[in-house]
Amino acid sequence: MAAAEEASRPFAGLSDVSISEDIPVEGDISVPLGSTRRDDEFSTLDEPVKETILRDLRAVGNKFVHVLYPKRSTALLRDWDLWGPLLLCVTLALLLQGGAADSDDQGGPQFAEVFVIVWFGSIIITLNSKLLGGTISFFQSLCVLGYCIMPLTAAMAVCRIVLVGGSGTVSFAVRLAVVTVSFGWSTFASTAFLADSQPPNRKALVVYPVFLFYFVIGWMILTFSPSQ
C-alpha cells in the first residue's frame, strides 16, 4: 500500500518529482509463476500435452457439430481456427487419389490441385466478400468456408464405399444423390454463417462464388472414377 501511495505522488505534480529519490523502484508486476492456481488463459505451459491437444480437438469437434446443424450462431466465427479446414482438405485430397490416374493427363485432380482449389478458392471468395464490403474478417471467412467442406468430404467417403460395390448406373445414381445433398448442405451451412456479415443488397453477389466453389468440389467428387 505504501508503494501505491508513493506511486500516486507523481500525479500530483510531475515537475516536482525527481526520479532518483521519490519514486520507489519496487512493486509487484510479475505474473506469479508456478502458482498452483490453474489459469488457462495466461499459462498453458504447464499442462500435460494431452490436455492441450484435446482442447484443440474439442474445439474442432464442436465446430463440426455446428456445421452439421447450421443455425445462425456465432460459435464458428468467434473462435475460428484453421485446423479443421486443413484436416478436411487433406482428407478430401487423399480420398480423391487412387483414381483413374494411370495417365496423368486424363485423370482426376492431383493432390496439389485439390489443395490449390480449396485454399485459393477460399481465399478468393474471402477477398471477394471483403471487397464487396463484408464485415467478416479474413480468417473467420476462411474458417467457415473450410469447415463447410465437411459434408462434401463425408460424401466423398460414402462415394468411395459405394464404388467398392461397383460402378454401374445404380451406383452413379446413388453417388449423384449423395453429392447433390451434401453440396446443398454445404452451401446452405456456409450461407447461414456468412449471410449476416454482408451488406443487404449484395448478398447474392457474395453467395454465388460460394455456390460455384462447392459446385466445383462436388463435381470433382462425382467424377471420381476408380482405376481399373
Place this chain on the structure above:
Amino acid sequence: MASPNDLQFQEFEEAAELLSADPGASTLSMSSSKNTTTTAAATAGGGGEDVKLDLSDDEEGQEESSELLGGQKATGGFWTFEYYQSFFNVDTMQVLDRVKGSMMPLPGRNFIKHHLRSNPDLYGPFWICVTLVFSVAISGNLSGFLTKMGTSTYHYRPQFHRVTIAAVVIFMYAWLVPIGLWGFLTWRQGAERQIGGYSFLETVCVYGYSLFIYIPTSVLWIIPYEWVRWTLIVVAMVISGSVLVLTFWPVVRDDTKVMAVATVATIVVLHTLLAIGCKMYFFQTAVHVPASDPTAQPIQFTTQPTEHH
C-alpha cells in the same frame, strides 16, 4: 437498385449548370488523359452523352479510380485496400442489369455509357471468367462422356487438366486483349486528338461482360449435333460481338476509315477465334453412325473440325 442511378440524374442538372456557367472549369478527366479535351467535349455539347460522361466526374464519393494505370485520382494509393474496394462498388441489381445488357445489344445503346455509367466494376468480369472456365471444362467433359458412352472400350476420365488450360486461355483473353485494345485506342486517340476514349477498367469490364453469353452456350454445346453447335456459336458470336462493336465503334469511327474498320474487324476476329477455339478443343466432334447403315463413315473422334466448304 434505383437510388444510385437516381442520384446521378439529380446531379446531372447541377453539374450541367455548373459547366455551362463556367466552361473553363477543370473537370476530372475520367478517361481521357487530357483535361482540356474533356472540357472541350462538355462545352462543345457533343450531345447529351458527352455531358453525361463528364458530369459523373463531378460526383464526389463515386470512385474516381477509373484511370487504372494513372492512379492519381484513385481513392488511396494502389497499396491500400480501399483502392481495390472501389472496383467492387456494385449491387446485385446492377450486376444483373449489366449482364442483361450484354445479352441484348440494341443499336442505340453503348454498353459502357448505358450500363456502366462510369461505375465499372471488376466483379462481373472476374466471376464471369471463372464461371466460363468451369462451364467450358465441365461441359466439354460431359459432352465427351455422352458421345462415347456407348462404346465398350471407353473408360470415363475426368480430364481435370482441361480446367487449367481453359483458365489460362480465357483469362489471357479477358485481360490481355483489353490491355492491347486500350493501349492501341489510347495511342490512336493521342495521335489523332480524339475525344471520348474509354478507360482501361471500362474496356476490361465490357470484355468481361461480353463473355457472359458463352456460359449458356457452352452448356448447350453438350447437345451432340454439329449443326446445333455451329448455330449456337453463330448466335453467341453475333450477340457478343455486336456488344463489343457497338461499344467501340463510336470511339474509332472518327479515325481514318481504314484504321476504324481494321480495329473493329480485329475485335470481332479475336472474339470469334476464342469461341471456335474453345469449341474445337473442348468439344470433340463425332460423327454418329446408326449401326444398321453399313455404308456410312466410321465413328471419328477428332478435335479438329471436319473440312468446311
